[in-house]
Amino acid sequence: MKLYYSPGACSLSPHIALYEAGLPFDAVLASTKTHQLADGTDYYTINPKGYVPTLEFDDGQRLTEGPAIVQWIADQVPDKQLAPAAGTMERYRLMEWLNFITTEIHKTFSPLFNPAMPEEGKALMRTKLGERFAYVDRQLEGRSYLMGEQFTVADAYLFVVCRWTVPTKVDISSFKNLQAFVQRVGERPAVQQALQAEAQGNAANKG
Structure with a gap:
């Protein structure tokens, strides 16, 4: 699993949530100015919206928008109580x-x-x-x-x-x-x- 982030941006929210959850992930720096990764990859090919965060799963699927991402993270570790149970x-x-x-x-x-x-x-x-x-x-x-x-x-x-x-x-x-x-x-x-x-x-x- 990868979290595409930019330092200090709103992607810090899921970055914190992932550490709180204790889930394994790789943090990948995505510049919000150049819209490129460190290796030169065009970030728009990863997230057409061009902004962070993006959470990429091992099967290649990607989830964008911070509020959706952090709820997904919370739901993976219900015992951590990072979010109340769905439906309540x-x-x-x-x-x-x-x-x-x-x-x-x-x-x-x-x-x-x-x-x-x-x-x-x-x-x-x-x-x-x-x-x-x-x-x-x-x-x-x-x-x-x-x-x-x-x-x-x-x-x-x-x-x-x-x-x-x-x-x-x-x-x-x-x-x-x-x-x-x-x-x-x-x-x-x-x-x-x-x-x-x-x-x-x-x-x-x-x-």
Whole structure:
């Protein structure tokens, strides 16, 4: 199994999930700028959408879109409780969070990474993100994670998008519950392992 990723991108979410699940996989660096692999392979031949993540199975099938990938990963190791059982209301709550993060937070960051976006537009996006993070902060009141006390794949995704607030200058310093959440998740061994692996992969690519 292969995970095609780009350091710091949303592919960090399934990267974390794979380490949390303990599933064997190979991480393959796919540049989001050149759309090529280290060996020169055109990434569009692997994922026609051109972006990460892509999860490639041993039989050659490929799955794209982070929220779908992390649920697949979670379902391979139900004992890890990375996602509630399929068909339960709790599972739909997880899907609710994944959809909120991907549509209301993740995509709102996109203009902030676009150098062609005017500063006035970026200011509007930062305001909108502040409102979304305020909502998340309220939901985390009295909870360790989004679903309560159990870490799930939604938490990995939220952690990843929260990391983007630093380079894009989105201020979340007033959201104490969210700040505590980011620190809590960041201390998980699987998260540290994924961050280290991506840092090493990025360094090797630059070398």
